[in-house]
Amino acid sequence: MDFSTPIDDRTLAALKRDCRRTQEKVYRTYARSAWTLAVRLSGSEAAAWDAVQNGFVKAFERVAQLERADRFGAWLRRIVVNQVMDAGRRALDPLPEHYDAGVDAPDHDGALDLVRAFGQLDALDRAVLWLHDVEGLTHAEIADTLARSVPWSKTRLSRARAKARDLLHPHYEPTRRALPHGQ
Amino acid sequence: MVNERMTSAPRTDPLNLKSLPELDPPEGLWPAISDEMERRGRSTTPRRSWVPLAMAATVAVLALSITLLRPDALPEARLDANDALLRLQAVSAALETQLDVYRDGVVSATTVDAIARMEQELAWLDAQLSESPDDPALWAERIALLGEMNQRYLRADWRSELMLASY
The missing domain is CATH 1.10.10.10 (Winged helix-like DNA-binding domain superfamily/Winged helix DNA-binding domain)
Known part of the structure; x- marks a missing residue:
């Protein structure tokens, strides 16, 4: 399953109610894609860990902003990419030395x-x-x-x-x- | 004219990033995310006091263990029911009976927060079921949630017992 895998309306509603079981189910759906993306973009498992952890936490906290369930994957991908790029900027070392x-x-x-x-x-x-x-x-x-x-x-x-x-x-x-x- | 550069070039484009395999995330990543969500949730929800009641916990753990292992633990309705819906409702009722035992038991502040969230989820599911009482997916979801709540209480009780035993 990748970021194009949709979640349904009921799952989105449960995420908006902060249902932990649903959060775990959604994590399992997108974890491999998010991890692969973060490792490839950051080049480090430590940086990828932070990006994926913060990415999912942000996504779950801000899910009320999301109106369409079928956009969740793309929305999550954008958050994870931003987490990786922000971490690079904070480290003042955007180059992959x-x-x-x-x-x-x-x-x-x-x-x-x-x-x-x-x-x-x-x-x-x-x-x-x-x-x-x-x-x-x-x-x-x-x-x-x-x-x-x-x-x-x-x-x-x-x-x-x-x-x-x-x-x-x-x-x-x-x-x-x-x-x-x-x- | 022979292009010398092309003679040593590979036939296929080596820049095929899609050929790289997907990577498996570390086992501990979800627990870390879950813990972080719990931590953030706790900072915005009121806490209850933690009251250790070792005897109640022990009785509750034993009662749950014994009852869950008995084949006739489910209500009578289950035995007569042939369709899946009645069976789901019966299992749900049995799990809720177990949960009632635990609701008076020992829980830590951390567990209280998690349980409070699950109770809200249960209330929402019950509201949905009042509108769609024959929806097997909702009943299945209710069973999964009740099972998780029971497990949560069970784990909390074991922790409490271990803490008290260490005194």
């Missing part, structure tokens, strides 16, 4: 290279690339999530891709193709 490529890194060499290359990007590049390529967000949604503009998102994505490819394989030149998420 301490990115732990070994965090849950797969055994496969190619995948490990990919994790390492991804970790060498800066925090915003990682966020834009991950949100676009893995989470499937459009540039408009990325701009909204990160409080930036659509042109900024497009430029950042292009630059992040080029950097990551260069880190992965300095001699690789991708063939041009239509992007799956244009706007």
Whole structure:
């Protein structure tokens, strides 16, 4: 299950009543996606722990603001992303100098290279690339999530891709193709 | 003209982030979130005093354990009922009977807060059931909640006994 998994109206109503059992059920629904997102964006399990914990707590506390149950996942994802980015800003170290490529890194060499290359990007590049390529967000949604503009998102994505490819394989030149998420 | 750079390039795009596996969150993450929610909730809800009643706790724990293990513990209605709804209602009634024993028992301040929230949830469910008395999902939810409340009291009583035994 990922962030696109909806919750129903009854579940949202129970969350608004601060029902702990429902909160746990909702946590179990989104925990893997939230954890993966936070680890990939922050590059550290300690930072991911804080981001996911604070993200769920904030989501449960502010759930009264949410009107549509089917938007819960997207709303939670936005909160977790903001938690990761805020923590980076607070640490005055937005660059991933301490990115732990070994965090849950797969055994496969190619995948490990990919994790390492991804970790060498800066925090915003990682966020834009991950949100676009893995989470499937459009540039408009990325701009909204990160409080930036659509042109900024497009430029950042292009630059992040080029950097990551260069880190992965300095001699690789991708063939041009239509992007799956244009706007 | 042969592009020298392309000759050494891989055939597929190596920047395939979707190929990375999803990661399992640590076991302790939900308890940490739950504890934080409890802590924040406690700071905004009134507290009740903690009164240790070791004898009552012991009796309640024994009564619950013995009763839950008896196959004929459920009300008579359950034995005659063939449909799922009557069975759900019977189980719900049995669990509520057990809960009544615990409601006079020993609980810590932490448990009081959690129980108070569950009592509110129970009241909401009962309001829903008064409008939709034949909704099996609501009855199932009520059973799950009553079961959790019983367990919560049970755990609280064991903690109380251990605390008193340490004196």
